[in-house]
Amino acid sequence: MTSLREQLKNLNIEPGAEWKKETRNFLMSEVKKQRTVTGNQESGWLENFVNFFKISRLAWRPVGVVALMAVFVLGGSGFVAVASRNAVPGDKLFAVKRAMEKVNYFMVTDTAHKTELASAVLGTRVNDLQKVLDQETKLIAADSQEQTNEESIMVAVKEVSKQIDEVNEKFTAMQSEDKESGQKVAATALDLNEKIRSYKEELKTVKEKVSDSEANKELDKVLDRVEDINSEVLAVLVDKHSKGEAPIEATDLAMRVGEHVRQVETKIETVTDTVKTQETEVKNSELVAKMSEATETIKKANEALDKNEYLLALTLAKDSDKILEMIFGSIYEVKNDEGQVKGAESEATSTVDIVKPVVDNETSTTTTKNLEPAESGQIEPEPEEEPAEFQVNILQ
Amino acid sequence: MKGQKMNKHQQDRELRKIQDGDEQSFGKVYDWYVDKIYRYVFLKIGSKEKVEEIVQDVFLKFWRFVRDKENEVKDINALLYSIAKSMIADYYRSAGENIISLDETMMIEDETSEEETMSDDIDISLDIEKVKGVLKRMPQIYQDVIIMKFVEEMEHSEIAEALGKEEGNVRVLAHRALKQLRELLKSDD
Numbered sequence: 001m002t003s004l005r006e007q008l009k010n011l012n013i014e015p016g017a018e019w020k021k022e023t024r025n026f027l028m029s030e031v032k033k034q035r036t037v038t039g040n041q042e043s044g045w046l047e048n049f050v051n052f053f054k055i056s057r058l059a060w061r062p063v064g065v066v067a068l069m070a071v072f073v074l075g076g077s078g079f080v081a082v083a084s085r086n087a088v089p090g091d092k093l094f095a096v097k098r099a100m101e102k103v104n105y106f107m108v109t110d111t112a113h114k115t116e117l118a119s120a121v122l123g124t125r126v127n128d129l130q131k132v133l134d135q136e137t138k139l140i141a142a143d144s145q146e147q148t149n150e151e152s153i154m155v156a157v158k159e160v161s162k163q164i165d166e167v168n169e170k171f172t173a174m175q176s177e178d179k180e181s182g183q184k185v186a187a188t189a190l191d192l193n194e195k196i197r198s199y200k201e202e203l204k205t206v207k208e209k210v211s212d213s214e215a216n217k218e219l220d221k222v223l224d225r226v227e228d229i230n231s232e233v234l235a236v237l238v239d240k241h242s243k244g245e246a247p248i249e250a251t252d253l254a255m256r257v258g259e260h261v262r263q264v265e266t267k268i269e270t271v272t273d274t275v276k277t278q279e280t281e282v283k284n285s286e287l288v289a290k291m292s293e294a295t296e297t298i299k300k301a302n303e304a305l306d307k308n309e310y311l312l313a314l315t316l317a318k319d320s321d322k323i324l325e326m327i328f329g330s331i332y333e334v335k336n337d338e339g340q341v342k343g344a345e346s347e348a349t350s351t352v353d354i355v356k357p358v359v360d361n362e363t364s365t366t367t368t369k370n371l372e373p374a375e376s377g378q379i380e381p382e383p384e385e386e387p388a389e390f391q392v393n394i395l396q
Numbered sequence: 397m398k399g400q401k402m403n404k405h406q407q408d409r410e411l412r413k414i415q416d417g418d419e420q421s422f423g424k425v426y427d428w429y430v431d432k433i434y435r436y437v438f439l440k441i442g443s444k445e446k447v448e449e450i451v452q453d454v455f456l457k458f459w460r461f462v463r464d465k466e467n468e469v470k471d472i473n474a475l476l477y478s479i480a481k482s483m484i485a486d487y488y489r490s491a492g493e494n495i496i497s498l499d500e501t502m503m504i505e506d507e508t509s510e511e512e513t514m515s516d517d518i519d520i521s522l523d524i525e526k527v528k529g530v531l532k533r534m535p536q537i538y539q540d541v542i543i544m545k546f547v548e549e550m551e552h553s554e555i556a557e558a559l560g561k562e563e564g565n566v567r568v569l570a571h572r573a574l575k576q577l578r579e580l581l582k583s584d585d
Contacts, residue, residue, distance in 0.1 A: 002517065002519075002521070003517060003518075004517070004522075004574065004578060004581075005546055007521070008527070008542070008547050009546060009547065009549060011527060011547055013434070013524060014431055014435075015448070020430060023448070023451070023452050024423065024426055024427075027422070027423075027426060027456065027459075028419055028422070028423055030456060030459075031456075034463075183403070187405060187409070191409075194420060194423075195420060198420055198423075247403060247406055
């Protein structure tokens with residue numbers, strides 16, 4: 001004799017993972033299309049104006065009205081403000097668009113909401129970058145007489161980078177703000193983690209299309225920075241989950257932490273390949289030892305993950321990442337000692353290309369390490385100093 | 397995800413974002429609810445292809461409904477189930493199949509809940525097909541209550557919201573539905 005209720009509760013019915021994923025992708029593309037159609041239908045200036053007002057959630061706040069009016073005056077008129085919504089980095093009206101976004105921060109007081117706003121603006125910046133890239137692609141495809149501007153892509157990438165810093169700033173402020181409830185912080189962290197996962201995918205797609213090597217390198221940095229913030233966000237989520245405040249199941253959390261650990265693992269694999277392709281002089285024993293330390297640490301992170309010790313897994317992944325940075329530092333120093341990064345060298349043989357194992361910088365999507373190239377004719381780096389910047393792209 | 401649901405704060409936030417056209421929030425709602433809605437439709441419809449088609453349409457209709465600023469949405473769970481319920485009814489109508497309805501007023505009148513005291517043991521081992529077969533012979537409202545209460549472990553208040561009924565009625569319906577399910581299972585055995 002068994003309990004009927006118990007048997008009903010345990011009926012194992014679940015859609016296939018593949019179907020779920022495909023349906024999700026289909027639905028997301030459908031709603032995106034519908035949103036665009038709706039957006040076009042509402043493109044009259046009056047609707048735009050009203051919608052902008054609604055979205056800004058300012059219409060009912062006297063202080064918001066005053067601030068908006070100030071922006072309108074600064075921008076010349078309300079129409080300028082409305083028109084600026086479609087502006088992208090590099091456009092004259094982009095500054096107005098940024099000013100509008102900034103106004104929103106002043107309208108909210110709680111730090112969780114500010115973090116949400118910052119992450120939403122990050123989504124806008126990523127969309128802006130996609131628009132700029134599309135514009136450039138169209139110009140090239142049409143063999144237009146109008147001059148294409150490679151710099152605009154770089155400007156758009158830098159705007160994404162700036163906004164990432166802003167998200168980080170707001171997220172850090174939210175954590176140190178005692179008055180925010182644990183549940184609210186957890187919900188915001190979860191939201192941010194999901195957005196970051198989505199933005200990362202979009203940025204990777206953009207990166208595949210960008211041919212300008214400088215912009216590509218900048219995108220590598222952006223992706224690395226996003227993953228760093230993701231690590232912090234996950235740590236908060238794990239903490240809140242342990243206190244029963246995070247609206248997420250343990251299996252889901254494990255999946256997200258595992259995803260991050262795998263990113264670092266992939267980075268290690270690529271760096272290992274990078275080290276292998278270096279000149280023999282570079283492959284000194286210290287470097288090899290550091291490499292195995294990084295591998296060992298990430299192995300421990302995986303073990304921690306298996307034991308559901310998510311915070312430990314994140315800490316170990318972070319440690320492993322730091323070791324990787326040290327490895328880059330070592331490579332950089334060795335190369336400097338060998339005189340291969342002397343300032344007089346051409347851009348093609350800058351530190352970036354020396355460290356990068358991939359033959360084709362323009363199209364590669366493999367992991368790379370980027371060092372800021374030495375400025376022509378002036379750099380004689382201090383051997384004891386850390387490199388100006390080094391980044392690993394974790395695109396796989 | 398069984399038994400898990402978004403809290404009020406999360407629901408309000410996601411609804412607000414979807415109204416503003418945020419597809420990421422829509423994706424989040426999908427992730428939270430797709431398994432539940434799939435189970436609900438699966439237990440009521442025979443063909444797997446049709447189940448998948450309906451579940452997909454449920455979420456598309458949900459997006460359109462929430463995006464329409466004329467509509468006021470309070471509960472994501474209730475809205476998704478009511479869309480699914482109406483689509484299943486449409487499916488049966490278009491397929492020309494009769495669905496068993498119930499004169500609920502007759503059933504609920506003077507009914508007192510014996511749910512807590514009723515014996516729960518049964519000498520039958522359930523599998524999905526057996527449950528589906530038996531549910532098909534039950535009134536729609538009983539099917540809904542069985543799935544929501546005993547498969548999905550939803551609270552009476554949530555079921556009431558999803559089915560547009562009083563909480564007390566849901567309690568009685570749950571008792572009746574379980575009783576009928578047991579009887580049908582025994583008669584088949």
